[in-house]
Amino acid sequence: MADPTYNLNGGFKPTLKRFADLQGPDFFPTPRWATFALVENEKFTGDVWECACGDGAMSRVFEETGTRVISSDLYDRGYGEVGVDFLNPQRSADNIVTNPPYNCAEGFVASGVRHSKHKFALLLRLAFLEGANRASTIFSRTPPSRVWVFSERITFYPKGVDPKGSGTTAYAWFVWDKDAPGSTELKWLKPGYKARFA
Numbered sequence: 001m002a003d004p005t006y007n008l009n010g011g012f013k014p015t016l017k018r019f020a021d022l023q024g025p026d027f028f029p030t031p032r033w034a035t036f037a038l039v040e041n042e043k044f045t046g047d048v049w050e051c052a053c054g055d056g057a058m059s060r061v062f063e064e065t066g067t068r069v070i071s072s073d074l075y076d077r078g079y080g081e082v083g084v085d086f087l088n089p090q091r092s093a094d095n096i097v098t099n100p101p102y103n104c105a106e107g108f109v110a111s112g113v114r115h116s117k118h119k120f121a122l123l124l125r126l127a128f129l130e131g132a133n134r135a136s137t138i139f140s141r142t143p144p145s146r147v148w149v150f151s152e153r154i155t156f157y158p159k160g161v162d163p164k165g166s167g168t169t170a171y172a173w174f175v176w177d178k179d180a181p182g183s184t185e186l187k188w189l190k191p192g193y194k195a196r197f198a
């Protein structure tokens with residue numbers, strides 16, 4: 001599928017860091033160290049489906065660790081199966097992991113909780129914890145099992161842009177674990193991932 005960002009916004013501004021791309025498909029590859037921070041703290045049994053895989057930045061980290069990875073995206077980013085809308089998926093997987101588009105993160109939570117057999121992990125802004133609507137829906141009905149807060153800031157850039165400067169937004173891994181339903185445990189990721197897995 002063609003990427004509508006380029007047409008809707010009248011051209012991409014390649015120097016921008018991540019912004020809330022409320023109309024477009026929101027393509028910002030995840031720095032590999034941020035995925036390693038999850039892999040080193042959560043055990044995934046079985047395969048992992050990267051359901052909004054972009055150019056494969058996250059999928060490659062799981063592949064490096066010997067995990068069987070299924071990769072798909074709604075748009076053609078040059079990696080995985082194309083044209084798969086995660087808001088209406090036709091398959092399930094042992095585990096599902098991704099960094100979703102800002103503009104439909106809630107829909108990704110609903111779909112991921114439903115279609116993962118063991119764990120479902122989303123990289124989201126820490127501020128996703130806030131909000132009256134989410135409090136009375138996601139966090140009261142299907143709260144995550146663990147929230148791993150990053151102690152180092154992640155900076156997202158559009159693909160191909162030279163990383164410069166540091167991020168201003170706090171992020172966390174939100175993990176729904178079918179073997180640990182119920183309340184939410186708040187955990188902190190130790191500093192050092194950025195340097196180790198740059």
Ligand SMILES: C[S@@+](CC[C@H](N)C(=O)[O-])C[C@H]1O[C@@H](n2cnc3c(N)ncnc32)[C@H](O)[C@@H]1O
Pocket residue numbers: 025026027028029030051052053054055056057058072073074075077084085086087098099100101102
């Ligand atoms: C912020 S990027 C993250 C890419 C990749 N997960 C990573 O972490 O490097 C979000 C991705 O979601 C994809 N996307 C947007 N809407 C989608 C949908 N409904 N179903 C599947 N993928 C979608 C975009 O094409 C984009 O590649």
